[in-house]
Amino acid sequence: MTKRKGSIVVEGERKAVLSVERGLHMLTYRWSADPAFLAGLAPIAAVTGASEGVLLVSAPGDAFGVLAEPGAGLVVVAQEAGTIELTLRARRPGAPLSAEIELKRVEAPRPAYAMPAARAREPLPLGGAEFLVSAHVSLRGDLTAGRGDWVCGPQMPGRIEGLELRGTTEDLPLEYQVATGGRTGGWTSWFPAGTYAGSRGKAVPLIGLRIRLKPEAAASLALKAEAAFLGATTVTRVGREIELTGPSLLDPLVGLKLDFVTAEAAEAAPREPVATPASSRLRVFRRLERANEAA
Numbered sequence: 001m002t003k004r005k006g007s008i009v010v011e012g013e014r015k016a017v018l019s020v021e022r023g024l025h026m027l028t029y030r031w032s033a034d035p036a037f038l039a040g041l042a043p044i045a046a047v048t049g050a051s052e053g054v055l056l057v058s059a060p061g062d063a064f065g066v067l068a069e070p071g072a073g074l075v076v077v078a079q080e081a082g083t084i085e086l087t088l089r090a091r092r093p094g095a096p097l098s099a100e101i102e103l104k105r106v107e108a109p110r111p112a113y114a115m116p117a118a119r120a121r122e123p124l125p126l127g128g129a130e131f132l133v134s135a136h137v138s139l140r141g142d143l144t145a146g147r148g149d150w151v152c153g154p155q156m157p158g159r160i161e162g163l164e165l166r167g168t169t170e171d172l173p174l175e176y177q178v179a180t181g182g183r184t185g186g187w188t189s190w191f192p193a194g195t196y197a198g199s200r201g202k203a204v205p206l207i208g209l210r211i212r213l214k215p216e217a218a219a220s221l222a223l224k225a226e227a228a229f230l231g232a233t234t235v236t237r238v239g240r241e242i243e244l245t246g247p248s249l250l251d252p253l254v255g256l257k258l259d260f261v262t263a264e265a266a267e268a269a270p271r272e273p274v275a276t277p278a279s280s281r282l283r284v285f286r287r288l289e290r291a292n293e294a295a
Helices: 263-268 281-294
Strands: 002-004 007-011 015-020 023-029 044-050 054-058 073-078 082-089 098-105 131-137 141-146 150-152 160-167 174-180 206-213 221-229 235-239 241-245 253-262
Touching (some): 054 082, 131 150, 160 174, 160 253, 206 221, 221 263, 235 241, 235 263
Antiparallel strands (some): 002 007, 007 098, 023 098, 044 082, 054 073, 131 141, 131 160, 150 253, 206 241
């Protein structure tokens, strides 16, 4: 018995024992260039034994645990590491008894980038709750971040088209509004935690976000949010009710980080000036000039 390219090759033997790691696997009967395979004399492979916790799933219509011919396969669910006993049976006396059986783990492709290092999470203030921030991001789909972590943000900005804030183990004592641009844009009504606010796949990014604690939230509790808007510096707001907008009120939201803090920390935080809309006086002056010329 030899191993080649992750496959088990059984030559001149009727039985083989395959080691199985915990997880989901595929047991496949591989094709071969052996003339006997083309002549229909390939041996029959069957699983004749398995460790406790190793389960098999056969294709509909196939005999349980049997790989009748090349191209057949079985799903192997190993709840814990173990072994599988495989037996080869010749089609007829004197027929070849050689086959290649591959046991391959089934898993999603791993990301090519390095995962971020674990960050020490700030203690949760009294009255707060653990929560997740889910965002629908243009060209990237749905992304989720935990309390105090960036979703998108300065390092990986993305146009956020909708948001949902939801508690992980208990109700979240806050509500929120979002604002979008365009003719039908503006501020939405207030949404309770666990509700999606915004759009999907319409190329309409959010340009503003308001979050406030509910009246029943602990008096010692406050919010701290950092928001990144396209082409602008990061905006930080603290308080029981906060508003996040870019300098021009039209800049797309491309990152958000939200956390609970104590009311004392909110009072001690420096206050940033709130962005104001650009003046429209230049347009008015031009209209006045044209009116004077006509006069």
